[in-house]
Amino acid sequence: VSPAKRTTTPTLEEVAAAAGVSRSTASRVVNGSHLVSESVRAAVSAAIEQLNYTPNRAARSLANRQTMAIALVVPEDTTRVFADPYFAAITQGISRVLAETDYVLTLHLGASEKTQRYLRTGNVDGALVVSHHSGDHGLADLGGTLPVVFGGRPIDSASVTSYYVDVDNAAAAGAGTRHLIESGRTRIATIAGPADMPAAIDRFRGWTAEIEGAGLDAARVTRGDFSMSSGVRAMRALLAAWPDIDAVFVASDLMALGALSVLREQGIRVPTDVAIVGFDDIAAAAEPDTQLTTVHQPSLEMGEEMTRRLLRLLRGEAIEHAHIMETTVVVRRTA
């Protein structure tokens, strides 16, 4: 049978036969075992190459109880969340590090009964859960069932025992706010995020602490839902309630973009009249026409780090429960 003609995938058995060794030995070289002589390794490698052999995943999983699959679960399945650049970047990071391994990624939008059962019943070796919202739909104790690392601090009771990577949202928001204070602004407002999201809560706390610490008035507050249009509404509301504001710390770049469009529309100069600091540093923030000053959050790297940590957990290594990544204030044109 010429390799070009065969339609069915070659098996380990055939590789072994071609190399003149046993199936066990062929298996050992496929798996990089050290107890194989150099000559045998070469022969088997040649056979693998020649037959274009790829191990059958199902057979492998069945035999060694590893699936070589890891799940990416996004508990909330609204389009808004999924289209979030932050989420896109995290997924990118996850995909990037997984690409260098033999693991495959399964995608789960929502945390349905079916998904939970899938996760708990040995179909994946581990899970990555990315969620902005607090309501983790019963995913809290998932970590007790299989290795899990969360993107963002989980708000639930199990958080002390869960693994997660995050930034220090309060400190980061504080730094962004401080930039405004240090540049002489005194009537600094904030457009906060949803009151039920840990990241939003922490950023708001960071802003408040910094404002009060500077002896300024922390009353100029409004909220959005992290979307651009909510930023538009929030900015209008802010302007209506406190026409005197000279700066605003916005809890997400998308909302900041919305806020900027309102200021532009109303002919309010940025940063001369009102300075704006965002949060995230999405790609759009760096655009020549935007040049948004913002708190940089390493989203893609967070995805990479989550994945690397999960991989370590899968190798049986011990890691700390929390991994906090660095943020920086990126000063551009709006503040």
Next chain:
Amino acid sequence: VSPAKRTTTPTLEEVAAAAGVSRSTASRVVNGSHLVSESVRAAVSAAIEQLNYTPNRAARSLANRQTMAIALVVPEDTTRVFADPYFAAITQGISRVLAETDYVLTLHLGASEKTQRYLRTGNVDGALVVSHHSGDHGLADLGGTLPVVFGGRPIDSASVTSYYVDVDNAAAAGAGTRHLIESGRTRIATIAGPADMPAAIDRFRGWTAEIEGAGLDAARVTRGDFSMSSGVRAMRALLAAWPDIDAVFVASDLMALGALSVLREQGIRVPTDVAIVGFDDIAAAAEPDTQLTTVHQPSLEMGEEMTRRLLRLLRGEAIEHAHIMETTVVVRRTA
């Protein structure tokens, strides 16, 4: 062993024992075979329930040569594409119909050698490929290896034999342009998409045909890359080159949003001075502060339809190669 205490998953063997039947019979009821008596079915079902049995996927795949997995591949892996609301909606649709089946979705960003090999060596039962760009990185003949349905017409040679769902981009763009013409506009520009993307090419063609058909001037053209910031740049360019324009058909909502912000900034009234029609109908288009008139494309439904079609292919049913979905012009405030 009480079911509550056991840590290992029960096997079919155990279910069979508990029900007092053979493994074969237990397997038959798990798989809904008709050749099982009612009483036996009941007994096995009870055992399954009681033991909380879930079939082992690996064992099942190995035995019946089905993986019950389908791949979602996004050939280009830039953050920009992945954060695209259109893509997010499609994925949502895919996920939604798959949720009602036993299939799981694997996610592949980029079309690396590794991914291609994965797809071609029997690790999934079928694939869904979503791509805006033409350069499908060798995915063209993927359909010869396993069932595949594309989101968007593939531009490559294999397209006549591939399955895809799409909209009639030329006709849809024509309809959007016609809306502008019929409302009395005469100096109608367009912000087109990338010259290497089938959807962009077709939309531009649709605009051109309609403009020329009405005896108008089809010279007012500029291009973006479908991103909001490119819309900003394109709108500025348009205004600089042809200050007389009274309308613009924009090939994507994201670009239209950018264009609108420029008009707002320059104090140009919409739609009084310049009317705008977008394409996609993303969530942001319907926002109270935007109210963008646009060509609605059923993105989520396209994802659903792609998936349903792939499922049919997997069942061995015959389907047409192309499935074209309806678009409509949604008239809001900008035109």
Next chain:
DNA sequence: CTGAAAGCGCTTACAG
């Protein structure tokens, strides 16, 4: 360092 053998948990002809 290498091989024979058992086993992973299912499905599916084949008989009956």
Next chain:
DNA sequence: CTGAAAGCGCTTACAG
């Protein structure tokens, strides 16, 4: 309608 048996393609003690 039901069961015994073979087989899916691997891995992994166990001997040697």
